[in-house]
Amino acid sequence: MLEAIGVSKQRQGREVLRNVNLTLHAGEMVGLIGPNGCGKTTLIRLLCGEEPPDMGQVRFQGKEMAAWGQRQRARQLAVLPQEGLPPVPFTVEEVVAMGRHPHQGFWPWTERRDREVVERILQQTGLAPWRHRSVQWLSGGERQQVAIAKAMAQEPSCLLLDEPTTYLDIAHQLSILDHIQRWQRKCGLAVLVVFHDLNLAAQYCERLLLMKNGKVVMEGRPATVLRSSLIEDVYGVKPIMISHPTTGVPQVLLQAQGVESASHLKQSGMG
Numbered sequence: 001m002l003e004a005i006g007v008s009k010q011r012q013g014r015e016v017l018r019n020v021n022l023t024l025h026a027g028e029m030v031g032l033i034g035p036n037g038c039g040k041t042t043l044i045r046l047l048c049g050e051e052p053p054d055m056g057q058v059r060f061q062g063k064e065m066a067a068w069g070q071r072q073r074a075r076q077l078a079v080l081p082q083e084g085l086p087p088v089p090f091t092v093e094e095v096v097a098m099g100r101h102p103h104q105g106f107w108p109w110t111e112r113r114d115r116e117v118v119e120r121i122l123q124q125t126g127l128a129p130w131r132h133r134s135v136q137w138l139s140g141g142e143r144q145q146v147a148i149a150k151a152m153a154q155e156p157s158c159l160l161l162d163e164p165t166t167y168l169d170i171a172h173q174l175s176i177l178d179h180i181q182r183w184q185r186k187c188g189l190a191v192l193v194v195f196h197d198l199n200l201a202a203q204y205c206e207r208l209l210l211m212k213n214g215k216v217v218m219e220g221r222p223a224t225v226l227r228s229s230l231i232e233d234v235y236g237v238k239p240i241m242i243s244h245p246t247t248g249v250p251q252v253l254l255q256a257q258g259v260e261s262a263s264h265l266k267q268s269g270m271g
Ligand SMILES: Nc1ncnc2c1ncn2[C@@H]1O[C@H](COP(=O)(O)OP(=O)(O)OP(=O)(O)O)[C@@H](O)[C@H]1O
Pocket: 011, 012, 016, 034, 035, 036, 037, 038, 039, 040, 041, 042, 043, 082
């Protein structure tokens, strides 16, 4: 479905992606993880055709990305950038409907279908009661939910999400990711998600790619990638690894390293 083949990219003379290979298949959710500045967003920008690689190739549905027209690509590929949705002076319903733009005028019956899709998505995402609220007055987390609904309205076959849960509380993190997972499974959607939360990545993704300094250093199932020694090497912190009590997937516990917390533990007899 979507492939990066040996892609490299420089920023101000510095190589921020080095010979990265990635394949995303229909019907799978893949997590892209790694420390700040390791190149995740740059890779997403190359994968969605926002920028060309300096070396290597990005191919979408077998065709080189540069050969896709913008509108044609937008009918198939939706991207939720890291910065999310700006606080625009449009209503929730109008913004969700903007997701239909790549399809408009494509078939004679699109207008009715566009309205049906927007209505279905407003209902599914629980945004229907907010349809007339202006997006500019929504909180960061609320805007993020609208941004995801807009991407859903695009009805893509491939979805790229750059840290979609950053502004969301725990209930909304689960609700959005559950929603995307159901959509992925029902429609065979290919999903690539950038995560900082390794525990969510392990729970939702069948495959993870771990990046460090512009390179993919490990790829595989969560149990292969989320190993204590590898996490320590890549992130520079020593995690405590446990298995999720229900699903058995690896989960990462962090331990505060400050002097104060250590003495607090000793005082309480837990150190
Ligand atoms: N326009 C730019 N000009 C110069 N350097 C840039 C530019 N954009 C990104 N970089 C650098 O490229 C590297 C990779 O950045 P990128 O945003 O891809 O990392 P990231 O893994 O997404 O980070 P984060 O987790 O913090 O979002 C960083 O060192 C960043 O400073």
